[in-house]
Amino acid sequence: MPYSVDALPASVVVHRDLAYVSSGHPRQVLDLYLPDLSPATPLIIWIHGGAFRMGSKEDRVPFEMLEQGYAIASLNYRLSQHALFPAQIED
Numbered sequence: 001m002p003y004s005v006d007a008l009p010a011s012v013v014v015h016r017d018l019a020y021v022s023s024g025h026p027r028q029v030l031d032l033y034l035p036d037l038s039p040a041t042p043l044i045i046w047i048h049g050g051a052f053r054m055g056s057k058e059d060r061v062p063f064e065m066l067e068q069g070y071a072i073a074s075l076n077y078r079l080s081q082h083a084l085f086p087a088q089i090e091d
Contacts, residue, residue: 011036012066020075021091025082028091030075031057035066046074052088053080 008014013034021028035041044065048055057074065072077091 008063025078027076027078027082030073033063033066033072035069035071041069041071043071043073046072047077052085
């Protein structure tokens with residue numbers, strides 16, 4: 001069953017806006033969704049679409065994968081109006 005971020009099970013731990021670049025651009029952050037963890041919880045790294053021009057880490061996150069035991073890191077990257085290509089790939 002798909003979830004919205006507001007209706008995640010209480011057992012899911014959410015860490016929002018974690019910087020993945022020290023002193024980086026404000027968009028260089030990720031949200032981390034952790035299900036009930038085992039020692040070897042696999043991680044899905046979710047990168048939104050948007051042709052490097054639009055989009056957000058909140059777009060279409062596959063929350064249903066939490067039920068399958070996956071953790072999810074959904075990240076933002078600098079868009080083309082913030083930095084020239086290939087900065088988005090480097091992020």
